[in-house]
Amino acid sequence: MMRERIAYTCSYVPLEIIMASGFTPRRIMPEDRPVDAESHVHANTCCYVKSLLAGALRGDLTGMRGIVFINNCDGMRRLHDLWNAYVKDPPPVFLDIPKKKDEPSIAFFAAELKRLALAMETVFHGQTVTGRRLNDAIRECNRARLLMAEVFTLNEIHGTDLFSLCLTASQTPPELLEETIRGYRTRASKGGNGAKRLILTGNILARPDLIQLIEECGAEVAALDICIGARHYDGLVEEDTDEPFKALAQRYLTRTACARMMGFEEQFSHLKELHGRHSAHGILCSNVKYCDPLLYNLPLIEQRLRDQGIPFLALENDYTWEDLSQVRTRVETFIAMQSEVGHV
Amino acid sequence: MFKEMLTVMSEQTAQSLAERVSFRASWYKEWADLFLKAYAPDAKVVYTSLYAFPMEILAAFDVAPFDFEIAGGSLISSTEWGVPTMCAAENRGFSRDICSFHRAGLGGYYLNYFPRPHLIITTSHYCDGKAKANDILGSLYGIEPLLLYVPATINKDSIGYVEHQLRAIAARIGEVAGQALDEDRLKEAVRSSNRARRSQMEILELLKHAPNPWDGQVQCGYSINGQLFAGSPVMERLHEALLQELQARIHTGKLRPERHRLYWFAWLPTYPSNLFEILKEHQVGVSLCETFRVFGDEIDEDNPFEGLALKCLTNPFVGATDRRTKGLENLKEEYRLDGALLFATPCCRQSKAAYRLLKEKVNEIGMPFAIMDMDIADSRGYSPEQTRTRLEAFIELLDAGM
Numbered sequence: 048m049m050r051e052r053i054a055y056t057c058s059y060v061p062l063e064i065i066m067a068s069g070f071t072p073r074r075i076m077p078e079d080r081p082v083d084a085e086s087h088v089h090a091n092t093c094c095y096v097k098s099l100l101a102g103a104l105r106g107d108l109t110g111m112r113g114i115v116f117i118n119n120c121d122g123m124r125r126l127h128d129l130w131n132a133y134v135k136d137p138p139p140v141f142l143d144i145p146k147k148k149d150e151p152s153i154a155f156f157a158a159e160l161k162r163l164a165l166a167m168e169t170v171f172h173g174q175t176v177t178g179r180r181l182n183d184a185i186r187e188c189n190r191a192r193l194l195m196a197e198v199f200t201l202n203e204i205h206g207t208d209l210f211s212l213c214l215t216a217s218q219t220p221p222e223l224l225e226e227t228i229r230g231y232r233t234r235a236s237k238g239g240n241g242a243k244r245l246i247l248t249g250n251i252l253a254r255p256d257l258i259q260l261i262e263e264c265g266a267e268v269a270a271l272d273i274c275i276g277a278r279h280y281d282g283l284v285e286e287d288t289d290e291p292f293k294a295l296a297q298r299y300l301t302r303t304a305c306a307r308m309m310g311f312e313e314q315f316s317h318l319k320e321l322h323g324r325h326s327a328h329g330i331l332c333s334n335v336k337y338c339d340p341l342l343y344n345l346p347l348i349e350q351r352l353r354d355q356g357i358p359f360l361a362l363e364n365d366y367t368w369e370d371l372s373q374v375r376t377r378v379e380t381f382i383a384m385q386s387e388v389g390h391v
Numbered sequence: 392m393f394k395e396m397l398t399v400m401s402e403q404t405a406q407s408l409a410e411r412v413s414f415r416a417s418w419y420k421e422w423a424d425l426f427l428k429a430y431a432p433d434a435k436v437v438y439t440s441l442y443a444f445p446m447e448i449l450a451a452f453d454v455a456p457f458d459f460e461i462a463g464g465s466l467i468s469s470t471e472w473g474v475p476t477m478c479a480a481e482n483r484g485f486s487r488d489i490c491s492f493h494r495a496g497l498g499g500y501y502l503n504y505f506p507r508p509h510l511i512i513t514t515s516h517y518c519d520g521k522a523k524a525n526d527i528l529g530s531l532y533g534i535e536p537l538l539l540y541v542p543a544t545i546n547k548d549s550i551g552y553v554e555h556q557l558r559a560i561a562a563r564i565g566e567v568a569g570q571a572l573d574e575d576r577l578k579e580a581v582r583s584s585n586r587a588r589r590s591q592m593e594i595l596e597l598l599k600h601a602p603n604p605w606d607g608q609v610q611c612g613y614s615i616n617g618q619l620f621a622g623s624p625v626m627e628r629l630h631e632a633l634l635q636e637l638q639a640r641i642h643t644g645k646l647r648p649e650r651h652r653l654y655w656f657a658w659l660p661t662y663p664s665n666l667f668e669i670l671k672e673h674q675v676g677v678s679l680c681e682t683f684r685v686f687g688d689e690i691d692e693d694n695p696f697e698g699l700a701l702k703c704l705t706n707p708f709v710g711a712t713d714r715r716t717k718g719l720e721n722l723k724e725e726y727r728l729d730g731a732l733l734f735a736t737p738c739c740r741q742s743k744a745a746y747r748l749l750k751e752k753v754n755e756i757g758m759p760f761a762i763m764d765m766d767i768a769d770s771r772g773y774s775p776e777q778t779r780t781r782l783e784a785f786i787e788l789l790d791a792g793m
Contacts, residue, residue, distance in 0.1 A: 091737050092744045118543050121519045125744035128712040132748055143542045143549075146515055146522060151559075152540065155552040159542075309522060309538050311530045337488060339740065343523035346484030347530060 049266060050220075053138060053171065054114040056118070057123065058279045058305070061219060061295050065165050068173030073258035074217040074275065076253035077102030078247045082364060087133055094366035095251045103134040111137040113171040115163070118143045118170045119307050120340060140166040146309050148300040156211055156296035159255035164292070168198060181291040185284045191221035194228050195280040199270065204281060206247070206268025208234070208339035209275075217275045243385055246321050248272040249333035250305070250341055256368040257333055260375055264382045269325040272318070273333065278303045306340035315348055322357055328385050331378075335366045358385055393429050393462060393474065393504035397423045402468075414632040415609060418617065421625050426462065429455040430508040435506045435568050438528070440521055441707070442615045443514040444539060445699040447584050447690070448561050451577040456619065457506060459528065460521065462569020463499040464492030466589055468768035476502060477769060488740040491769035493524040502532060510567045511536035512560060517700075517708040518741045522661045537563060540725030541703045545711040553700035561696075580622035581695045586623070590630035591685060597637045598679055599726050604618035604640040605633075606648045608667045611659045614683035628644065650674040651789045652726060654758075656681050656733040656749060657742045662770040665762070669782045675789065678726045681715060683706065712745045713771040716752040723756055730789050736767035761785035 050272075053070040055062070065072040081097030090098055104110065114137050116127040130139045132245050145152035164176035174180070191275040195216065200206065204212070212231045219227050243266040247258065253276045258268050271277055282302040285294040304314055322330055330352060334341045345361050360381045362374055407413060429787035430437045436457040449456045467476050468491070474592065477491060487494070499505050509662035511534050513525035522538055529536035530568045538586035542549040561572050576731050583625070597604055613633075640646060653670075655677045660666060687705035689700035707714045722728060731753040735743040744761050753760040763781060767770055 085648055087747055088742075089735070089743045089746055092740055098743075121741040122744060124543065125712065125740065128748060130747045131711075133752075141543070143544060145540045145542075145552075147538055147540060151552060151555045155542070155548055158548040185755050202685075306523075307519070309526050309536070311526045312535075315530075337740065339489065339738070341520045342489050343520065343527055345486070347527055349484055 051112040053167075054108055054111045055117075056114070056126075057117045057119045058274045059119055059299055059307075060115050060117050060142065061160060061299055063184040063188050063284065063291075063295060064160060064167060064176060065115065065302065066187065066221070067176045068164065068167035068171070069179040070167070070171065070173055071220045073111070075099060075102070075108065075114070076217070076275075077253070078213075078253075078367070079105065079107070087129055088125070091337060092094075092125070093120070094335050094364075095338075096122040096126045096332060098366055100129060100134070101151070103130065105138075106193050108134075108137055108307075112173075113137045114139050116141050118345055119305075120338075121339070130170070136214050138170060139199075145300065146307060148308070153293065153296045153300055157290075158300075158301055160292045160295055167220060178289070178291060180192050181295075182287050185286055185294070187222045189283045189286060192280040192283060194225055194276075197211040198228060198232070198359075199277045199280070204232070205262070206271070206293060207255055209268065209271055210252070211256045212233040213271060213275045213279075217279070242267040243328040243382055244269040244317070244381075246270045246272060246325060246327045246328060246330045247319060247333060248321075249275075250274055250335050250338050251366065252333050254368050256371055257362070257374065257378075258363075260371060260378055261331070264329075264379050265328075266374070266382045267380075268320055269327050272303075272321055275304065278305060290371060299348060306338070306344050311344060311347065314344060318348065319352070319357070321356070327380070329360070330357070332361040333359055334363050392502070392573070393467060393499060394427070396466065396470070396472075397427045398622060399428075401427060401792065403757070414629065414636045417632055418613060418629055421629065422616065422619065424617060425455075426457060429457040434506070435569065436506050436510075438508040438513075438536075439510040439617045440513045440525070442744030443516050443521070443703075443708075444512055445557070445621070445702055446618060447580040447695070448557060448577065450580040450583070450622030451561070451573060452564050452570060454510075454568050455506075457508065458495040458619070459505055460492050460501060460524065461496075461616055461619075462505060464490075464768040465612075465661050466500060467504070468492075468495050468770075469663075473662055473768060474771060476504070478641070487769070488731045488738060490518070490520045490736070491766055493520055495768050496524060497528065500528060508532060508534060510534070512539065512564075512702070513537070513540045514541060516541050516703070516706055518739065519520075520738065539634065539703070541706070541709050545701075545710075547703045549704060550697060550700050553703055554696045557696050557699055557724075563574040577695050579691055581690045581692050581698060583624055583627055585689045585692065587626040587630050588685060588689060590627065590634055591683075594630065594634055594637060595632070595683070595685065597641065597677075598683075600641050601652065601678075601727055602646040603652065603676035603678050604637045604646055606667075607653070607655060607670070607680065608659060610683055611655060611680040614680055615658070615747060630723060636737065647671065647676065648674050651729040652676050652678040653788070654679050654681070654719070654722065654726070654728050654731040654753075655758075656731060657739065658682075658734050658736060658767050660734075660765060660770075660773070661768045662773065664765075664778065665775045666765070666774055666778055666782070669779055673783070673786045675786060678728060679722065686714075687719075695721065707739065712748045713752075718751060719752060720756050723758060728758060730785070731762070732785070733760070733762045734767075735762050735764050737764070739767070759785065759788040761788075 081099035083101035478500035
């Protein structure tokens with residue numbers, strides 16, 4: 048029998064707890080136009096948040112058992128408020144998460160995770176999250192992480208295929224991921240062939256348009272450092288421990304950080320390391336409009352990368368990538384400039 | 392430039408105070424003088440988010456508190472230097488989609504206006520942008536900022552977590568100040584804060600008077616920036632001076648005529664604008680600002696860290712939107728409110744993303760609501776005509792009793 052699904056909206060939501068309570072986690076990435084939510088949320092709000100609300104108001108998520116919101120940013124917290132007032136179905140639960148990763152923060156987050164496990168049972172009527180079930184789910188997710196990590200390190204799959212795999216993986220129960228990956232590795236075409244290699248970093252990217260465009264412009268996406276990309280699979284949870292909640296808290300707070308976390312220096316170092324590891328020619332950042340954490344990081348990232356001779360281009364977008372023509376011009380120019388300055 | 396601006400502010404307010412006693416002049420003088428201390432060669436400068444961090448802890452040490460965000464967004468942006476200062480950040484790539492308060496603060500850094508910090512402390516509330524602005528500033532100065540993370544819900548774990556962080560931050564301040572935490576001094580800071588809170592409750596009582604005895608613009612500004620003095624006798628003195636001034640105004644009856652009374656959500660423009668002038672012109676008073684309300688209990692003097700943790704956790708800008716409308720039904724009666732206005736600066740997502748919830752609550756209790764989309768510190772998009780049109784449409788609603 049197919050398990051009921053629990054929706055989630057951020058890579059920081061621990062899937063293991065959803066699985067251990069007998070549900071299947073499903074990342075929500077609607078195709079709804081953000082503008083359709085503007086009667087309910089201020090227009091000047093994250094386009095992903097608006098798209099989520101637009102979809103929910105249309106009833107796109109009816110049939111889901113519940114949704115887990117996380118206090119990852121102001122926009123998402125306010126979406127939870129609006130959800131409580133105007134959506135209600137599926138019912139939401141809210142999880143807090145610190146923006147730092149010291150021991151007290153890990154201890155607090157572990158306590159929050161216990162509360163989430165309880166809510167799975169009391170709000171969504173799932174099964175009790177026992178230590179055994181949680182450890183089973185941890186092993187499943189770790190296995191999925193290792194499988195995906197292998198794909199990311201192969202350095203051989205075309206960016207479009209890599210993105211397509213990440214997108215599918217975000218909608219696939221971790222325990223079924225192996226088959227999905229095998230299928231992709233068989234079908235995927237190899238990248239390379241002397242194309243310029245770019246790191247694609249940023250926040251949420253739900254459509255392949257940008258990556259297709261990059262490839263059409265003669266470049267290759269060597270790494271996907273986005274919400275549903277490598278960051279989502281980084282770091283393992285300690286297995287078979289007596290303190291699985293603490294182990295989960297440790298992994299989720301110490302995995303490769305997104306811009307929501309404090310620690311600009313570490314976030315910058317990660318980007319630079321990624322660039323070096325993949326022998327890339329430049330870094331492209333896809334940022335959904337009104338994502339404050341990323342907006343604050345960008346100027347210093349750009350300045351420091353340029354100081355070190357690493358080309359960088361930030362592409363602000365409305366999440367739906369409705370108008371690609373202007374983006375095309377910028378991407379073409381960016382790639383052409385790498386040729387001129389001898390970065391090929 | 393900023394140091395000179397503070398010096399002029401201090402001198403002018405001193406002159407004004409020599410001529411007559413004035414709460415407002417006293418406040419500005421104390422503000423200028425305290426920020427000026429951060430420029431002293433031997434000052435131990437601690438950057439802090441003064442309106443969110445419990446300043447009682449800083450009051451327990453010999454340090455000079457400074458807030459680059461308030462310096463840029465509130466003070467510099469009230470002058471012709473505001474936009475050029477923001478431009479200094481924008482020219483380095485900071486988008487105009489980030490809060491103008493932070494652009495002004497970061498611009499002040501690039502223009503070398505501010506004293507160098509020994510320590511940077513910030514908080515997760517009110518917004519993502521503030522924590523990130525401090526993160527970036529920390530990188531620019533080569534100092535790792537300390538973040539006080541305040542969870543969205545209040546329970547045993549969150550209280551313990553915030554308390555633990557406050558203790559750790561106090562220890563770090565002690566290292567910078569070269570002095571161990573004096574528990575008695577902290578307790579006295581807490582007692583002082585509680586005494587100021589009691590005065591504030593008395594002021595809140597006076598604000599129920601019609602016509603309104605206090606200018607809404609000053610109320611909003613003081614309720615935010617005045618937090619700089621929490622835990623210090625200065626705040627007690629300022630509250631006391633304000634109390635006396637309001638009592639005197641009520642006693643003499645020299646008050647502006649008032650046709651309507653408003654509840655004010657969030658902030659105010661720091662640059663010169665006609666916003667409050669239009670309200671005055673139409674005899675609309677701002678009776679109560681949400682930022683001046685008292686949301687928490689007195690701080691436990693015997694357990695100051697736990698008490699201060701609770702102070703942070705009960706902040707209305709932490710957690711769900713409905714915290715901000717708590718008790719609004721009663722306030723409507725007590726303050727004889729006729730409507731509510733949300734000042735919505737473009738990048739303040741935490742305050743305005745769910746504005747519709749504020750609007751519906753206000754409408755539910757029988758008052759009209761207006762959202763005033765207007766920047767807090769960046770005057771470039773300011774249009775006096777649009778401000779007038781928007782406000783006068785709202786005043787028509789108030790006149791019609793809708």
